[in-house]
Structures are given as C-alpha cells and as structure tokens.
Amino acid sequence: MIRDARVLRAGFVPREVEHRDAEVNHLSSVLEPITNGEPADTAIVTGPSGAGKTCISQFVTERLREEVLNVETTYVNCWRNYTRFRTLYQILDDLGATIDIHRQSTPHDELVDRLQQHDGPRTVVILDEVDQLEDPSIIYDLHSLPQFAIICIANKEEELFSRVDDRLVSRLRSSEHVRMDKYHDEQLYDILSARAKWGLDEDVITDDQLYRIADAAAGDARLTIGILRTAAGKADRENHERITDDILLDAAEDARAQIKQKSLDSLTPHQRVVYDIVREHGPVGPSEIHERYSEDVDDPRTKRTIRTYLSKMEQYNLLEAEGTSRDREYSLVDSAAASPMQ
DNA sequence: AGTCCACAGGAACCGTAGGGAT
DNA sequence: ATCCCTACGGTTCCTGTGGACT
Incomplete structure (x- = not known):
C-alpha cells in the first residue's frame, strides 16, 4: 500500500513546489546576492499554518545549495528552541562549532561572538516560528552579522513586530516580506x-x-x-x-x-491545571482561574505567573482571550472550527 | 467626571541547578 | 570538596489601561 513513506512525512521537501511560484521566486531573489558571494537581506515569510512557509524556505535554500558551492543553511525551530541560548546553540551546532560549549557556564554573549568569528561560507539561517521566541533580540544579533542571511518565518507579522524593540522593527520593516495565503x-x-x-x-x-x-x-x-x-x-x-x-x-x-x-505536551503540570480549568469552566476571567487553580494544586504560583502562563498558552494557540481589561476572559480555541469531514 | 479596581506585561530581583575551575 | 558563573523559573514591584460604579 505505501510505496514511499518519505513523501508523506511532515518535513518532506518536494522536488517541485506547487502553486507557490511567485513566492518561491520572490524569496529566491532576496537570497540572490549570495550567489555572488555578497550579503543578502533578511527575509520575512508570513502566513497561516500549513500555507507552505517552511516548505518553500527549505526548498529555496536547498536549490541555492545546488547552485552555489560555498553556502551553508541551517534550520532552527524556535518553538522547540525558544530560549536565546538554545537557538544560538542550534545554529552553532549546525556549523560544527559547539565542541567546547557547555550549557550553563558559557555566557550567551560568547555564543554571539562565536558566530561573529565564524568565517566559514555564507550561511542562510531559517528561523521557523520566530514569533515563539522568548527573547527575539537574537534576530538583532544575527541581523548585524553580514555572513548570515536570515529567513524569519512567522504566522502574523504584527505578532512578530509587537515583540521586538523599535530599532529592530524599523530594520525589519525594510526587509523583504513574502506573504502567503491559505491554499485553496x-x-x-x-x-x-x-x-x-x-x-x-x-x-x-x-x-x-x-x-x-x-x-x-x-x-x-x-x-x-x-x-x-x-x-x-x-x-x-x-x-x-x-x-x-x-x-x-x-x-x-x-x-x-x-x-x-x-x-499540550509542552505544558508543565501547573500550566496543565490552568488549561484544564479553562477547558471546564471557560470562558472565565483570570481571577476565577487563579482561585480555582489555587484550590486544585499544592503550592500554587502567584497570579502574575498565571498571567504569564495564560499568555503563553494564547501564543501556542491553545487558548484565546477576549477583552482587554476587566472584561478579559479566556476560553479554549475551537479546534473543530475547521469543517469536519463528511 | 472622578474614583476604584482588575488586568496586562515590563523590570528588577532571588533561589536553585548544573557545569567548570581550582 | 569547594567556589564561582550563568541560565532559568519564579516572585515582587511597578506602571499604564480601561471597564464599572458612584
């Protein structure tokens, strides 16, 4: 029945990308300078999930590698590597420069220095789900290093911009922006x-x-x-x-x-309790959430921490919030909203 | 209009854990 | 064994915002 399981896997990059010619060409043209050994601009790729953002980014970089000898590419999923350290480490690891880096005792700045000193071939860094980064300043770090070309992938451009500081926003605004829509x-x-x-x-x-x-x-x-x-x-x-x-x-x-x-698996036990409360009682405000949570759990966290949890789960698209102030209420996102199969 | 209060989210701070150096 | 560094999760403190109530 199954002839080639690879093409059904999630990360598979096809040899031809269908219905994305314009986007592929656009992104290719941003990276074009690399073929001449020149630095390339930062590219931002936005669109809803499953629109092919990751796919075309990897497709374009792979094609670039076919054309140009002296170029590296590295892919970082910022959702899994959400801290500054993990993202930097991932990149250095792909470059083979992590031998003597240790988790705790190596300061972050040194990782950036290490990247700066990297005098290998030009490298395209794909930062996937970049809006999930805890500390987006890493974009700034990379941005200022000419030997790295960055492709930032995010769901919504506003969510990305709202989380980075002003000087970076103005730089990113001027970078090339590839927008992708849902497939028909x-x-x-x-x-x-x-x-x-x-x-x-x-x-x-x-x-x-x-x-x-x-x-x-x-x-x-x-x-x-x-x-x-x-x-x-x-x-x-x-x-x-x-x-x-x-x-x-x-x-x-x-x-x-x-x-x-x-x-859901990425939530801590405390976060999970909060999620379950919203699932059972939502829509519900933060005070009530914290009240119920405090009853359910030994050694409860503070309200402030619960707010951090809630906004994190909102980012993960597990919860949605309505209202901006006292009227704020959280509820589960309706994942069955997409039409069920007939 | 004025006051109150819940809320969001930034900043500074703290305790802990884990690794290196001595 | 001990000390030193640093990241990380959490807390405390804070400011700004905007409904709700008087």
Whole structure:
C-alpha cells in the first residue's frame, strides 16, 4: 500500500513546489546576492499554518545549495528552541562549532561572538516560528552579522513586530516580506494527489476522498498530508487494500488531535491545571482561574505567573482571550472550527 | 467626571541547578 | 570538596489601561 513513506512525512521537501511560484521566486531573489558571494537581506515569510512557509524556505535554500558551492543553511525551530541560548546553540551546532560549549557556564554573549568569528561560507539561517521566541533580540544579533542571511518565518507579522524593540522593527520593516495565503481546496487537492501518487500504490485512495481531505483541512497543507499519512498508516496496519471512508474519518480526527497534543505536551503540570480549568469552566476571567487553580494544586504560583502562563498558552494557540481589561476572559480555541469531514 | 479596581506585561530581583575551575 | 558563573523559573514591584460604579 505505501510505496514511499518519505513523501508523506511532515518535513518532506518536494522536488517541485506547487502553486507557490511567485513566492518561491520572490524569496529566491532576496537570497540572490549570495550567489555572488555578497550579503543578502533578511527575509520575512508570513502566513497561516500549513500555507507552505517552511516548505518553500527549505526548498529555496536547498536549490541555492545546488547552485552555489560555498553556502551553508541551517534550520532552527524556535518553538522547540525558544530560549536565546538554545537557538544560538542550534545554529552553532549546525556549523560544527559547539565542541567546547557547555550549557550553563558559557555566557550567551560568547555564543554571539562565536558566530561573529565564524568565517566559514555564507550561511542562510531559517528561523521557523520566530514569533515563539522568548527573547527575539537574537534576530538583532544575527541581523548585524553580514555572513548570515536570515529567513524569519512567522504566522502574523504584527505578532512578530509587537515583540521586538523599535530599532529592530524599523530594520525589519525594510526587509523583504513574502506573504502567503491559505491554499485553496483545488490547490490542496493537487498537492495531495501528487503525494499520493508518489507515496502510495495505485488505487489506494479515490479522487473523491482526496477532495474531502482537502475540504476538511481548511487550507492547511500540513494537516491534509497528516490526514493522508495517518489514514495510509492505519489502512496498512489493518491490512486493507485501500483506504476506506471509516479510516479516513478517524484519521482526520487523529491528525487534529495530534497537533493539539503536541502543544499540550509542552505544558508543565501547573500550566496543565490552568488549561484544564479553562477547558471546564471557560470562558472565565483570570481571577476565577487563579482561585480555582489555587484550590486544585499544592503550592500554587502567584497570579502574575498565571498571567504569564495564560499568555503563553494564547501564543501556542491553545487558548484565546477576549477583552482587554476587566472584561478579559479566556476560553479554549475551537479546534473543530475547521469543517469536519463528511 | 472622578474614583476604584482588575488586568496586562515590563523590570528588577532571588533561589536553585548544573557545569567548570581550582 | 569547594567556589564561582550563568541560565532559568519564579516572585515582587511597578506602571499604564480601561471597564464599572458612584
């Protein structure tokens, strides 16, 4: 049933990117100076999740590596490496310059110095989910180093700008900005059927089923491929010859649940209690949250800390907040808002 | 209009943990 | 074994904002 599992994986970068020619060309042109050994501008790539931001960034840098001998690329997921240290470490690690760096006793400034002294080939740094950085000043550090070209990937440009300081905002505003929209259902179908063609045996899934996946995912390519992967895996395990409608239905729910679980797993036990309170009692204000939380838990944290938790969970798209002041209330984000599969 | 109060979020500070140096 | 550094999570303190109530 599964011919090539690689093309169904989340991080797979296809040989051809569909329906993103303009964006690919735009981003390529920003990096163009590198082909002449000159420094390139910072690029900002924004768009909703599953719009192909990560995909085209990696596609473009890989193509650049094919064209130019003397260029490195490194990819950092800032959601997983949300501290300044981890991000810097990740970059240095990819450059092979971490041998004698130790977690605690090496000051952060030295990591930046280390980057500055790096006289290897020009390097394209992809900072994915850059709006999740705790301390975005690292963008500034990298920005000032001419041997590094940066691609910043974020959901919304405002959320990125609101978190960095003014001098960086003005610099970023003048950098090239690649905006991406959700895919249309037709485009999603094309992407899916290409993956199905390479990844699955023939006649494992019908066109009609592919359309339904595309329709259910509300423009999110990553989600569609996740659904396809989950469905194919399940059909394979259960020795079906083809993907049945029942399997597809389950897969759609599983794929959504997995995405959410990934965020949920990153919460501390205290944060989890707060999340559960909002889930059970929301929409609910911060005072009530803290009250209930204090009852549920030994050794409760302060209100201030709970506020930090709440805004963190808002960033992770686990919670949403309504109101700006005393009317502030938190509730769960409605993850079933995307149309369920028929 | 004026006061009050819950809220957001920045800044300074603190205790702890983990690693290096001696 | 001991001391020293630093990151990190948390707290305390603070300012600014804007509903709600008088």
